[in-house]
Amino acid sequence: MLRRIVLAVLGVAVCGAASMAQTGMPPAPKVSDVRLYVLDCGIIISHQPERFGVTDADVPDPNFSDPCFLVVHPKGMLLYDTGLIDAQVGRPIYENKLGYEGQLKTVTLKGELANIGVTPAMITYLAISHSHWDHVGNANDYAGSTWLARKAERDVMFGPNANATARNWYSALAQSKTQYIEGDHDVFGDGKVVLLSTPGHTPGHQSLYVKLARTGGVVVSGDLYHYTAEKTLGRMPQREQSLETPASRKKVDAFMVRTGAQLWIGHAIDWYQNAVKAPGWYD
Ligand SMILES: [Zn+2]
Structure with missing residues (x-):
């Protein structure tokens, strides 16, 4: 009996090795609690802190990181943002210029996911912080998710006012299985992964709260903030002062006090350079 079990285990191991050799991918992450990955989705070359209510003197680096985030939960996976488009990898920055900013892309989102054993087909849910070009670059690749x-x-x-370039990058979502959400949405029903309604930067902007066992609670800001100095100095883009951004920031401040969560500002390079990036993770 024991011999049979040993053989069965060996059989599984051999099968596992064979499938890894075939796909070249590590096994998909299997978790008993929530895990959060920070994925490299590009760097935005920008030098206009004044657009965000701060100055050169206020910011250690005027450029922006542009990460994507993968939440792995026992009940499924959520991809939050899809970054700069993968097709820009290897192209010079001057070719990748869009509006005020250049884009530097060294790895693909698909490759970042493959490194941790994840394919687009495995991703249960797609959510974007908002629909600006630096957050939807590869959305079409994830149109098979809900x-x-x-x-x-x-x-x-x-x-009619959608950015034409960005629209090409997310056009397939028009046919996606779509679940409309309102207010703060508890993705897996246990309070551990919540999409927080934070309108202002755009009408349907949302931030992401993840409750992690070891790290504690984290709020991923989306573009509720861009620079750390906006938070410390109480600044924001001028156009947002009369929109819902001040109320959304107050709401998140209260939420963080209530939950003890920390704030991650995805675009802030001073945060990003110290973050644990995939294939490492937070749990
Ligand atoms: Zn952005």
């Missing part, structure tokens, strides 16, 4: 969408943002995305 899109957790806010109507106000979807209306912008498929309305």
Whole structure:
């Protein structure tokens, strides 16, 4: 009996090795509690801190990191943001210029996911912080996931004023299985992964709260903030002062006091350079 079990275990091990050799991928992460990955989705070459209500003297680095985030939960996976488009990898920055900013892309999101054993087909839910070009670059690759969408943002995305370039990058979401969400949405029903409604930067902007066993609670800001100095000095883009951004920031401040969560500002290079990046993770 024991021999049979040993053989069975060996058989599984051999099968596992064979499938890894075939795909070249490590096994998909299996978790008993929530895990959060920070994925390299590009760097934005920018030098206009004044657009965000701060100055050169306030910021250690005027450029922006542009990470994507993968939450692995026992009940499924959530991808939050899809970054700069993978097609820009290896292209010079001057070719990748969009509006005010250049884009530097050294690895693909698909490759970042493959490194941790994840394919687009494994991702249960897609959510974007908002629909600006630096957050939707590869959205079409994840159109097979269930899109957790806010109507106000979807209306912008498929309305007449949508950015034409960005629209090409997310156009397939129009056919995605779409679950409309409102307010703060508890993704897996246990309070550990919550999409926080934080409108202002765009009408359907949302931040992401993840409750991690060892790290504690984390709020991924999306573009509720861009620079750390916006938080420490109480600044924001001028156009947002009369929108819902001040109320959304107050709401998140209260949420963080209540939950003890820390704030991660994805675009802030001073945060990003010290973050644990995939294939490492937070749990
Ligand atoms: Zn952004």
